[in-house]
Amino acid sequence: xxxxxxxxxxxxxxxxxxxxxxxxxxxxxxxxxxxxxxxxxxxxxxxxxxxxxxxxxxxxxxxxxxxxxxxxxxxxxxxxxxxxxxxxxxxxxxxxxxxxxxxxxxxxxxxxxxxxxxxxxxxxxxxxxxxxxxxxxxxxxxxxxxxxxxxxxxxxxxxxxxxxxxxxxxxxxxxxxxxxxxxxxxxxxxxxxxxxxxxxxxxxxxxxxxxxxxxxxxxxxxxxxxxxxxxxxxxxxxxxxxxxxxxxxxxxxxxxxxx
Amino acid sequence: xxxxxxxxxxxxxxxxxxxxxxxxxxxxxxxxxxxxxxxxxxxxxxxxxxxxxxxxxxxxxxxxxxxxxxxxxxxxxxxxxxxxxxxxxxxxxxxxxxxxxxxxxxxxxxxxxxxxxxxxxxxxxxxxxxxxxxxxxxxxxxxxxxxxxxxxxxxxxxxxxxxxxxxxxxxxxxxxxxxxxxxxxxxxxxxxxxxxxxxxxxxxxxxxxxxxxxxxxxxxxxxxxxxxxxxxxxxxxxxxxxxxxxxxxxxxxxxxxxxxxxxxxxxxxxxxxxxxxxxxxxxxxxxxxxxxxxxxxxxxxxxxxxxxxxxxxxxxxxxxxxxxxxxxxxxxxxxxxxxxxxxxxxxxxxxxxxxxxxxxxxxxxxxxxxxxxxxxxxxxxxxxxxxxxxxxxxxxxxxxxxxxxxxxxxxxxxxxxxxxxxxxxxxxxx
Numbered sequence: 001x002x003x004x005x006x007x008x009x010x011x012x013x014x015x016x017x018x019x020x021x022x023x024x025x026x027x028x029x030x031x032x033x034x035x036x037x038x039x040x041x042x043x044x045x046x047x048x049x050x051x052x053x054x055x056x057x058x059x060x061x062x063x064x065x066x067x068x069x070x071x072x073x074x075x076x077x078x079x080x081x082x083x084x085x086x087x088x089x090x091x092x093x094x095x096x097x098x099x100x101x102x103x104x105x106x107x108x109x110x111x112x113x114x115x116x117x118x119x120x121x122x123x124x125x126x127x128x129x130x131x132x133x134x135x136x137x138x139x140x141x142x143x144x145x146x147x148x149x150x151x152x153x154x155x156x157x158x159x160x161x162x163x164x165x166x167x168x169x170x171x172x173x174x175x176x177x178x179x180x181x182x183x184x185x186x187x188x189x190x191x192x193x194x195x196x197x198x199x200x201x202x203x204x205x206x207x208x209x210x211x212x213x214x215x216x217x218x219x220x221x222x223x224x225x226x227x228x229x230x231x232x233x234x235x236x237x238x239x240x241x242x243x244x245x246x247x248x249x250x251x252x253x254x255x256x257x258x259x
Numbered sequence: 260x261x262x263x264x265x266x267x268x269x270x271x272x273x274x275x276x277x278x279x280x281x282x283x284x285x286x287x288x289x290x291x292x293x294x295x296x297x298x299x300x301x302x303x304x305x306x307x308x309x310x311x312x313x314x315x316x317x318x319x320x321x322x323x324x325x326x327x328x329x330x331x332x333x334x335x336x337x338x339x340x341x342x343x344x345x346x347x348x349x350x351x352x353x354x355x356x357x358x359x360x361x362x363x364x365x366x367x368x369x370x371x372x373x374x375x376x377x378x379x380x381x382x383x384x385x386x387x388x389x390x391x392x393x394x395x396x397x398x399x400x401x402x403x404x405x406x407x408x409x410x411x412x413x414x415x416x417x418x419x420x421x422x423x424x425x426x427x428x429x430x431x432x433x434x435x436x437x438x439x440x441x442x443x444x445x446x447x448x449x450x451x452x453x454x455x456x457x458x459x460x461x462x463x464x465x466x467x468x469x470x471x472x473x474x475x476x477x478x479x480x481x482x483x484x485x486x487x488x489x490x491x492x493x494x495x496x497x498x499x500x501x502x503x504x505x506x507x508x509x510x511x512x513x514x515x516x517x518x519x520x521x522x523x524x525x526x527x528x529x530x531x532x533x534x535x536x537x538x539x540x541x542x543x544x545x546x547x548x549x550x551x552x553x554x555x556x557x558x559x560x561x562x563x564x565x566x567x568x569x570x571x572x573x574x575x576x577x578x579x580x581x582x583x584x585x586x587x588x589x590x591x592x593x594x595x596x597x598x599x600x601x602x603x604x605x606x607x608x609x610x611x612x613x614x615x616x617x618x619x620x621x622x623x624x625x626x627x628x629x630x631x632x633x634x635x636x637x638x639x640x641x642x643x644x645x646x647x648x649x650x651x652x653x654x655x656x657x658x659x660x661x662x663x664x665x666x667x668x669x670x671x672x673x674x675x676x677x678x679x680x681x682x683x684x685x686x687x688x689x
Contacts, residue, residue: 091570093563095631096556104560105571107553114551120490139491143684 004067006031006196007052007083007165012061014047021047023221025061029165029196034187036207036228037200039217040240045200048217049167052198053085054078083165084158088173090150094143098135099123101142102157126160127152130189134182148179155186165196172206184210204233218243223250292496308680310625312673313640317647324651331654334520338532340643340650341516342454345534346371346597348642350617351624352545353589355638356582358621359562361630362411362418365614366403366425370587371594372609373429374400376436378450378595379443379604389449393595400591401584403429408580418583426614434606442605445598453537454600457530460517466536467513474509475502534596538639541592545635558582562631593617612666619670620645627677645669 005028014022021044029035039045050056054075063072065081072078092101099116102123108115123138132152135145142150151171158166168187172180188210191197201207207214208228216223216239223239224231226248231239238245303311324331350367357364364370374396381392407425411418437443445451458466478498485492493501513531521528549555560568561578569575590609597613598604622628623644624637648669652662 089566091564091567093560093567093631095559095563100556100560104556104568105573107556109553112552114553114556117484117488117490121488137491 003030003032005029005064006066008062008064009048009052009058010062010064012048012051012063013059014051014056015059021220022051023219025217025220025222026225027052027215027222028225029198030213031164031196032191032194033212034191034197034199034210035213035215036211037198037215037217038202038204038207038236038240042219043217043240044220045217046169049085049169049198049200052078052083052167079161081165082161082163083167084161084163085167086151086154086158086169086171088169090154092142092150092154095141097141098127098138098145098153101153102126102160104157106161122160123156126156129193130156130159130186132156132186146179147175148182151175151179151183152186155183155190159190159195163195165198166190167198167200169200170202171199172201172203180206204236207236208233216240218250221250224248292494292500295494295497307684308625308676310637310640312676313624313637313644316623317640317644320644320647320651324647324654328651328654331651334515334518335522335528336650336654338516338520338528340646341512342532342534342600343650344643344646345454345532345538346593346600346613347616347620347645348538348639349541349593349596350590350613351620351638351642352541352635353586353593354617354621355545355626355633355635356558356589357418357586358618358626358628359558359630359633360579360582361562361628362579362582363422363618363628364407364418364583364586364590365422366407366429367422367586367590367617368609368611368614369426369429369433370400370403370609371590371592371597371613372433372604373403373436373594374591375445375594375598375604375608376433376443379445379598380436382445382447382450383443389447392447393450396595397588397591400587400589400594402587404584404587405580407587408583411583412576412579430606430610433608437604437606440606442603444603446602450595450599451602452599453533453596455532457516457528457532458536460530463513463517463531467509470539471506471509474505478502534599537592537596541589542635542639549635554581559631564631612663615666615670616645616649617642619666619673622673622677623669627681628674629677629681641673 007029009025009027012022012025012027013020025044025048027037027048037045037048047056051058054072054077057073062069064070065083070077070081072081093104096104099120103119108118108122120138127135127138130152134149134152142153145153155166155168155171171183171187175183184206187197187199191210191212199207199211211228213225214228214231214236215225216236218239221243223243224245231245231248235245235248239249243250302309330336350371354364354367357367377399378392378396381387381395382389387395403425407418407421410416410421457463478501482492482495482498484490516531516535517529519527519529549558557568557573557578558581560571560573561575565575568578594609598608601608617638620641621633621638622641624634624639624641626633626637626641645666648665649662652665
């Protein structure tokens, strides 16, 4: 890769009691690129995301952000670095409108009073900058939105704070065809704006459509970290299910990988 | 999965075109009055009825009681009704905060009774001035709310159980303080005056006009600011209609209460009972807190989705405690106003159907029992409905069993409307 990674994990291990979940994992996120994180159930995707998000600590290994090693002690530190995670359940309040949800917990105020003018304008700007045209009004309640629109609001909420990396956990899992289309377009636009995007997905169609790089996890190890253009669908599926595919994948005896 | 053919990545330009072509732009205002009405009807159909049941119910009740009793529409009874509604509205306003979080406070009525007892005894037994007594009573209410809130949020006991225990326990506290079968007289001129004295006619008019002008100016300035900053706004016609409705209500009530309603020509009675300004001031205060402050926003968020609120960095446990503290403090104020109306505090104060009246008021007004939805204004509208029922049935000299049956029925009806409208809301996605 020509560009330097914005975020890099090097040699990360993570165990829960006896279960060694992540083995010497190297993971990089590049600005302006979509990195797909793929792997079977139990491969360690969620654990890796939670380590990146600061929810889990690391047993060892480096957390390098913008070329500098940083100490991360919790989700707040990570948010301050400009890394936002959009979880699968989105965490939106149905009884609040889009603006209220986007600013929840970080409302701008003038003295004691909420500054609605500022918040509504900024929410609208952010949605417009992401070319979101699917919502009728930024003042409609989130309950009235479709699944794709809700995903859009959750993503817009994540980028509102000038974040530089956004992790998306299965953003299209519950969506229909047209809505998947909207969200994938949005994912692509985020990367085009220079953000580092991590897309966690089971759907190979989505991965091959928007991802620039693919990181495949197999039983807690990185089986491959490759450019999307260098692999095809069946190779990735082999990497996910067997940990190797031809010259790619875990090169040593796969039996040790299962320890 | 392996059968999916490898597809080349779609260019972002293609994606953009799709998004542009498929969807309309962001809409900043309902352009006309007709659009606004259409939106409103759509919300009603979807089950978001707001205060409509309260207003319709009030109209029906006024017609029924007006036909059934000659006295009902007399000026004296109307003023009496307004005073009766006071304590119910105040207690219901407090309950809105707890209901917003999807919790319940069954002890609010008797907490008000305890607070009123404290206030009455401070004045009668210790000769303290009324404001000290009132502040002490509110502090007692706040303390009760704090304990309930901590038990609910830290220990995770369902609020239903905690407050049921307090409902019983606090009745014991009142009995202990007053003694079996006793009562404490409330004779302090200020506290007693809340419900039996009236604002001078001229002052009442000035306050009513100022309040109306303030509302009109606030609404118009807000609309201008929204238009200037290109925010979403109501059309001017809707703003004007809202201002007119508020003006008619405020000025109409003032006019009615400022007419001499005395049956005795020697002693004229005219003016707004002092309890009404108390309710109005607290209504404005809590509406401001709920709509314009981060605290209010966070309360709604916790009521709508506590997990989302927690992830947004809101201290959910602390918000719960605050809600119970506000509820019990308002209960204290309500208890004092009730003691002012009856002229005494007795061992039964705050018990019986006081709490159910207030819960009924909040729910009839449009506050949801499921949390996340409710306004201070709901409590006032619902409180007027409940007070009308109590007042009307009282005039008809019905046996008291009817009173209980009707009130229980109304509460159940309101809860059913809430549950059904909630189901329709989730079906319609509003």
